[in-house]
Amino acid sequence: MYLRIDKLQFELPQPKERDPNGAATVQELLGGRFGEMSTLMNYTMQSFNFRGKKPLKPYYDLISNIATEELGHIELVAATINALLAGPDTTDQEEAADPTSAPFAFSKEMRNAQNFIAGGPGAMVQDSRNIPWTGDNVFSSGNLVLDLLHNFFLESGARQQKLRAYETVTDPVAKALTGYLLVRGGVHQVAYAKALETLTGVEITKMLPVPNIDAAKIPESKKLMDQGMHLKMYRFSPSDYTDIGKIWKGTHPDDGQEVYVTDELPEGGETVDGGHESAAFAPEYEMGEIIEIAQKLHSKM
Numbered sequence: 240m241y242l243r244i245d246k247l248q249f250e251l252p253q254p255k256e257r258d259p260n261g262a263a264t265v266q267e268l269l270g271g272r273f274g275e276m277s278t279l280m281n282y283t284m285q286s287f288n289f290r291g292k293k294p295l296k297p298y299y300d301l302i303s304n305i306a307t308e309e310l311g312h313i314e315l316v317a318a319t320i321n322a323l324l325a326g327p328d329t330t331d332q333e334e335a336a337d338p339t340s341a342p343f344a345f346s347k348e349m350r351n352a353q354n355f356i357a358g359g360p361g362a363m364v365q366d367s368r369n370i371p372w373t374g375d376n377v378f379s380s381g382n383l384v385l386d387l388l389h390n391f392f393l394e395s396g397a398r399q400q401k402l403r404a405y406e407t408v409t410d411p412v413a414k415a416l417t418g419y420l421l422v423r424g425g426v427h428q429v430a431y432a433k434a435l436e437t438l439t440g441v442e443i444t445k446m447l448p449v450p451n452i453d454a455a456k457i458p459e460s461k462k463l464m465d466q467g468m469h470l471k472m473y474r475f476s477p478s479d480y481t482d483i484g485k486i487w488k489g490t491h492p493d494d495g496q497e498v499y500v501t502d503e504l505p506e507g508g509e510t511v512d513g514g515h516e517s518a519a520f521a522p523e524y525e526m527g528e529i530i531e532i533a534q535k536l537h538s539k540m
Contacts, residue, residue: 241307242475247318248311249419250508254412257326259360261408263351263367265323268316268404268420270365270372273396275312275420277376278427281393282306284379285386298383298434300480301487302390305427307475311505312420318511319416320362324354325513361513387435394428395449402452405459418459422468425454429498430472434486444492453493469493472500 268274286303289295346355351369354360365371378389401424405417425448432443454460454469463469472487474480484500491498 241310242477244504244507245510246507247315247510248308248505248507249315249415250506251315251318251322251511252411252415254322254326254410256410258323258408258410258413259346259349259351259354261410261413262320262323262354262362263349263369264404264407265316265320265413265416266351266354266363266365266369267367267400268417269313269320269362270370271367271400272376273393273400274366274372275309275316276364276372278393278397278424279306279309279313280374280377281379281390282309284377285390288379288381290381290383295383297482297485298387298438300482301430301434302386304472304475304480304483305430308423308427308473312423315416315419317362319412320354321360321513322412322511323410324358324360324362384435384438387431387438391428391431391435391443394424394431397424398428398448399450402450405457415459418457419463421454421457421460422463425469425493426472429492430487432492433489437486447492455493467496470496470498472498473505474500474502475504 270276282302283306286299286306289299289302292299343355343360346352346360349355350367351363353363353365353369357363363369363371378386378393380386380389398421401417401421405414405421408414408417428449429444429447432447435441435443448454455464470491472483474483487498487500489498490496
């Protein structure tokens with residue numbers, strides 16, 4: 240079971256302007272082969288199918304707990320896409336309310352018009368090519384070493400694509416997102432390396448970082464690393480998954496500092512509201528009527 244808290248895992252800045260093409264790039268981090276949907280569903284299915292949950296509890300706890308963090312990463316990526324699609328509130332409400340106008344005409348020139356046509360506008364569960372995410376991206380073999388090796392590869396591929404996305408986007412909200420995901424994805428990459436080392440004796444951590452680019456060279460990442468964000472493993476449970484610390488211990492391969500497990504939740508930030516687009520014709524009621532109905536519900540509570 241999951242406990243949901245109405246906050247983002249990380250506080251995102253406001254976008255400078257509407258940037259649908261930037262949003263299309265960030266879609267790769269949501270629905271690409273190495274995107275957050277893939278990390279979430281790989282680790283979730285592996286935790287569901289895990290054989291030997293009790294005798295192999297530290298590994299089960301690690302995979303399950305990282306899967307939970309990935310839920311928050313999906314929310315962050317979607318929030319960034321929505322922020323880039325909406326931009327600052329500059330919609331001409333009078334024009335938008337006119338069904339004969341074309342307030343989305345600009346989307347014809349965008350790389351992913353589906354964000355507007357099907358999303359209204361909003362994030363889609365697809366990659367930067369507009370191809371929907373597929374369960375074929377999930378690997379759950381039942382072999383613990385093989386699954387952990389796959390997870391290390393998955394995080395390494397995700398790191399590479401986050402670095403390339405960082406070099407592609409210009410808006411501060413997208414830069415902040417990729418900087419954060421590089422740090423937290425790095426935690427998961429190191430965790431799977433440590434897990435493999437305990438099982439096989441192979442010093443996988445000597446391969447890190449993969450790709451071999453120091454995240455501290457990226458301003459948005461360095462700020463978080465200076466706060467120790469790369470050292471902590473969150474335990475997303477009030478009383479379970481207590482054996483994570485049997486794997487997540489020792490030093491971090493990047494800077495030699497001690498890693499640790501924390502029961503504190505991320506400080507987080509406010510959720511992103513893309514605003515009401517009358518031009519989307521959803522819902523069909525005037526937004527003022529919807530808000531009035533909601534206010535009546537609040538007054539009865």
